[in-house]
Amino acid sequence: MQTKIKTILSIFILFVSATSCDDYLDLKPQDGIIRAEFWQTKEDIQAAVAGIYSSLLNSPPGVGDISMSKYLFMYGDLRGDMVAPGVNVTPDEKSIMNSNITASNELTNWDAFYRTINYCNTVIDLAPAVLQKDPTLTQVQLNNFLSEALAIRAYMYFTLARTFKDVPLKITATLTDQDNFQIPVSPQADIFAQVIKDLKLAEQYAVSDYGKKEYNKGRITVYAINAMQADVYLWTDNFQEALVATNKIIDSKQFSLYQSNNYGTWYNTVFADGNSVESIFEFQYTTANLSPFYAIFWQRPEFQTAGNVAEEVFGIDPDNPTTNRDLRGEFASIVGATNTIYKYIGDSEGVKALQDSDTHWFVYRYGDALLMKAEALGELGRGAEALAIIDDMRLKRRAISQTAMAVGAGDKRGVIDYVLAERSRELAFEGKRWFDMLRVARRNNYERKDILINAAILNAPPDQQQSIITKLEDPNSHYLPINTQELFTNKALVQNPFYK
Numbered sequence: 456m457q458t459k460i461k462t463i464l465s466i467f468i469l470f471v472s473a474t475s476c477d478d479y480l481d482l483k484p485q486d487g488i489i490r491a492e493f494w495q496t497k498e499d500i501q502a503a504v505a506g507i508y509s510s511l512l513n514s515p516p517g518v519g520d521i522s523m524s525k526y527l528f529m530y531g532d533l534r535g536d537m538v539a540p541g542v543n544v545t546p547d548e549k550s551i552m553n554s555n556i557t558a559s560n561e562l563t564n565w566d567a568f569y570r571t572i573n574y575c576n577t578v579i580d581l582a583p584a585v586l587q588k589d590p591t592l593t594q595v596q597l598n599n600f601l602s603e604a605l606a607i608r609a610y611m612y613f614t615l616a617r618t619f620k621d622v623p624l625k626i627t628a629t630l631t632d633q634d635n636f637q638i639p640v641s642p643q644a645d646i647f648a649q650v651i652k653d654l655k656l657a658e659q660y661a662v663s664d665y666g667k668k669e670y671n672k673g674r675i676t677v678y679a680i681n682a683m684q685a686d687v688y689l690w691t692d693n694f695q696e697a698l699v700a701t702n703k704i705i706d707s708k709q710f711s712l713y714q715s716n717n718y719g720t721w722y723n724t725v726f727a728d729g730n731s732v733e734s735i736f737e738f739q740y741t742t743a744n745l746s747p748f749y750a751i752f753w754q755r756p757e758f759q760t761a762g763n764v765a766e767e768v769f770g771i772d773p774d775n776p777t778t779n780r781d782l783r784g785e786f787a788s789i790v791g792a793t794n795t796i797y798k799y800i801g802d803s804e805g806v807k808a809l810q811d812s813d814t815h816w817f818v819y820r821y822g823d824a825l826l827m828k829a830e831a832l833g834e835l836g837r838g839a840e841a842l843a844i845i846d847d848m849r850l851k852r853r854a855i856s857q858t859a860m861a862v863g864a865g866d867k868r869g870v871i872d873y874v875l876a877e878r879s880r881e882l883a884f885e886g887k888r889w890f891d892m893l894r895v896a897r898r899n900n901y902e903r904k905d906i907l908i909n910a911a912i913l914n915a916p917p918d919q920q921q922s923i924i925t926k927l928e929d930p931n932s933h934y935l936p937i938n939t940q941e942l943f944t945n946k947a948l949v950q951n952p953f954y955k
Contacts (some may be wrong), residue, residue: 497597503574507603510570510574523571533758539760554922554923565622575604576608599662602662605653606661609649616647620643623948624640640937650687651687657680661680663707673730678703678736682827685831688700688831710732710734719802721787722802727807727814734820741813752796753806769783788880789883830895838865838870842864842873860873875891911924926953932953
């Protein structure tokens with residue numbers, strides 16, 4: 456059975472590797488392959504779903520050497536206030552960090568996302584027919600596979616809408632060369648609505664326990680779906696729904712904040728080894744399929760921590776800097792003396808060897824769910840409950856008094872600011888910071904635009920600060936432009952007004 460699955464997976468990878476690079480979504484398959492030679496058994500579906508996960512881990516063909524996890528890091532952190540250029544930063548990366556973005560910037564290429572979306576669409580469209588061909592495939596098994604495809608498609612679109620705002624929405628598989636590739640963008644609100652719809656259906660079909668830890672942490676479960684739901688509900692200001700979604704995770708009793716009296720044990724368990732009791736969904740890098748972050752944070756560092764992170768985010772106790780420190784700070788997320796992003800490159804003994812650089816990419820952890828709940832509570836006027844979550848997390852993470860904020864339960868803005876500050880510590884360099892700030896800033900007709908502006912000028916050169924402020928005054932600048940090549944190949948697209 457395993458041999459057959461590997462063979463089918465090889466066929467699937469061969470299929471997806473053979474797609475043309477000529478059209479805007481770069482999704483054209485060779486006509487007939489996926490209908491005539493595939494989709495006969497449940498093992499075919501299993502292999503196709505494995506191909507979806509493979510596309511999240513590995514650089515897709517034709518899109519250079521940028522993996523999905525690196526895109527997720529860059530889109531979520533480069534425009535925040537915690538990352539600075541490293542000595543090997545590329546011009547395109549530095550341009551995004553300096554808010555000097557143009558449509559020709561290679562990092563605005565969304566091919567990798569649409570390729571994964573099409574893999575998901577293909578499973579969603581073609582897998583149901585296998586039910587009539589393979590008597591060993593049950594409806595429950597089919598639904599479980601569909602749940603994974605629906606949820607990953609939803610997460611891809613959710614990321615695109617947060618990054619580019621309005622993007623093309625295609626929810627049917629690209630199966631032939633005759634498919635229409637001239638697709639206009641859909642408004643961000645419509646993308647979010649489709650994400651919510653997909654996640655609701657995925658939740659109905661989802662697995663709660665695969666019977667193996669690596670699968671429970673590395674494949675879509677109902678709890679990963681609940682985390683995605685909470686995230687998109689916060690973006691759409693549906694705070695009660697976000698609260699419900701986070702409570703499903705919390706009430707399951709399947710997760711907790713890992714505690715240890717030893718710094719090294721804590722760091723190894725949560726980050727260096729991964730798949731801990733805190734993990735909800737992680738990209739499963741292994742020694743046979745290494746993480747991309749060892750190279751960009753250590754070997755040839757493209758990125759490092761901003762100079763203020765060690766002191767202002769994690770805090771430094773001047774009287775006792777070695778033992779009185781936030782668990783999440785020194786030699787966990789960062790190395791303060793060298794401004795190194797450490798979370799993905801080491802263990803308690805120091806920097807890993809290259810062949811051991813298998814630290815996962817953390818999509819959702821339990822601390823994220825708790826702080827999303829705190830944000831929802833804060834927005835619902837239940838500040839005391841939100842502060843209780845923050846206080847409990849800070850106690851368990853040994854956060855130091857220098858980073859505590861004196862906030863009253865009735866101070867809604869103060870509560871939300873405290874949530875954001877705690878998220879910066881808890882989720883440092885996990886592709887969250889820019890999205891967190893943008894999500895809060897845009898509420899109530901950009902009532903908190905100051906969050907973005909203050910963060911942008913924090914580490915900017917003085918001679919560039921006014922230019923950055925002027926750009927960020929326009930909400931359209933908060934999203935990336937549509938890449939020039941996409942505009943050339945898809946005439947139905949219209950550029951983001953800020954970049955015209």
